[in-house]
Amino acid sequence: MRKSIDGLMAIVRTTFEMDPYANAVYLFCGRRSDRIKALHFEKDGFVMLYKRLDNGRYQWPRNADEVRTLSRQEFRWLLEGLAVEQPKAIKPATKNKDF
Incomplete structure (x- = not known):
């Protein structure tokens, strides 16, 4: 958790092969999992x-298979220290082709 904005940008670019200037929030967590940094580019x-x-x-x-994109609600839960998968949360509706 010692990296600054430039260090985190380099990780996004080289390790994740993503664009740090994209409309996204990149999250980084400390080894003890009690600290989090978020990086976002504005205009x-x-x-x-x-x-x-x-x-x-x-x-x-804990591994690459568990990495995923979060919804805004899941991001809020994460920052509040809650589980991203809330068992009683109402899931967003999906298009049903049966109707």
Whole structure:
């Protein structure tokens, strides 16, 4: 968790092979899973958010198979220290071809 904006941009570019200037929020988690950094590019520069939980840990993927895109609601849950998969959450509707 020592990297600054430039270091995180380099990780996004070289390791993930993604565009740090894209309309996305890139998340990074510390080894102890109690700190998180978010990197986002706005029209005039980068924004970096850093959050440390007082108690508890973030539910963070442990391997590449667990990495996924989050909805806004899932992102909010993650930042609040909650599980991304809320068992009682109403899932977004999908188009049903049967109707």
